[in-house]
Amino acid sequence: MINDISHDLDTTVQGVQITITVFLLVMAALMIPGGKLTDRYGRKRCFLVGLAVYGTGALLSAAAPGLGVLILGNSVLEGIGTALLIPPVYILTTLLFTDLTSRARAFGVIMAAGGIGAAAGPLIGGLITTAISWRAAFVFQALVIALIIVLSRTIADPVPPEPTRPFDVRGAVLSAGGLVLIVMGILAADDNIWLTLALLGAGCLVLAWFTHVIRSEERAGGEPLLSTSLFHNRASNLGLITQNIQWLLLMGTSFTVATYLQVVRDRDAIETGVIFTAATLGLLAASLTAERLAARRAQRTLIIAGFALTGAGIGVLIAMVGGSSSNWAFAPGLLLIGLGLGVMLTPSVNVVQSAFPESRQGEISGLSRSVSNLGSSFGTAIAGTILVAGLSDHAYLVAMGTLAFAALVGLGTALRMPRTAATPAASGPSATGLRPGT
Secondary structure: OHHHHHHHOOOOHHHHHHHHHHHHHHHHHHHHHHHHHHHHHOHHHHHHHHHHHHHHHHHHHHOOOOHHHHHHHHHHHHHHHHHHHHHHHHHHHHHHOOOHHHHHHHHHHHHHHHHHHHHHHHHHHHHHHHHOOHHHHHHHHHHHHHHHHHHHHHOOOOOOOOOOOOOOHHHHHHHHHHHHHHHHHHHHHHOOHHHHHHHHHHHHHHHHHHHHHHHHHHHOOOOOOOOHHHHHOHHHHHHHHHHHHHHHHHHHHHHHHHHHHHHHOOOOHHHHHHHHHHHHHHHHHHHOOHHHHHHHOOHHHHHHHHHHHHHHHHHHHHHHHHHOOOHHHHHHHHHHHHHHHHHHHHHHHHHHHOOOOHHHHHHHHHHHHHHHHHHHHHHHHHHHHHHHOOOOHHHHHHHHHHHHHHHHHHHHHHHOOOOOOOOOOOOOHHHHOOOOOO
């Protein structure tokens, strides 16, 4: 919908990029507080409230007269709604599926659905945009949300809420503020490098202050927004890094290739969406085999293989832009990227969620989703900023080259992961997930 929205609302491709990035940023900034709120108000209630807020944002976006209202509806309200509804999904899955194989199957289905949604969005949005309008695509979102709310009535929350559980408001504000400043700094890179450095520096200072606050809260015997003990598990730490890079690659590739096809090669929304079905098929095929793969291969092995496949796919996309004028030349690279991401998304989530017991699922789920969505923000911000600075073959190659480097970093991180990662017991020392050597 990039071209149609920019023309209809009298804005630019960069304006739409900012809308997308702010949406992802709001999710990343609020995912940790969203995960923590599930302990206090219950997983099902947060899920339903999140759906309602998201649906409201979709309807407001459909009626947007300008970019400002679109940002309010799509970026802010839909971002808040997503931050509330996503953590309960991962928490409930972890609580209801207790062994590695069954949990891999459940997360595989979730990853397949999420990955297909991300990859098939250009096709569905393109079809609705071309046949009706981009506004109808947002109405379609609201209708899907309404259906989910109806189907959610039978969901049972296995753990009762704790209304008296404290919530660290100061920590929530500091964590969100630090993340916002950092991504804003990346967005400003193509306009003012000094502003970028100032925003990045301010973001790091705010996050350092946040770290000091939560450590002080822990020493005082309180319950901070995020416990520092979550970072004492080596397998989980490396798993979080791979999650961040995986979503950076998915969203960065999606934004870069879609923008290039529509703006540089002048393809319409439907043609762009059809080409992206290659990535959708790859994600679907790999994600739906997650249970079988988890039973036969170590999680570490699957993550390594996923980054290798994704890196190869990016290499094909780089080679094809100058080697062929056919848009279908993008399909092999997108297929490899879809396969690679589908292979490793589930193992990365499984490694992180399985490293902690039931009592820590609210915290780790919020942290995990925040890290993933921050990766999505980085993907659109970094690749998008490079691309919109000069929409040409050269800018495309630089953007994809940056993503290729990120894939190599992800591969190096996966190679450092332990070959085995223990799942914490219900009680005892391992119940906290604190195993520095694992």
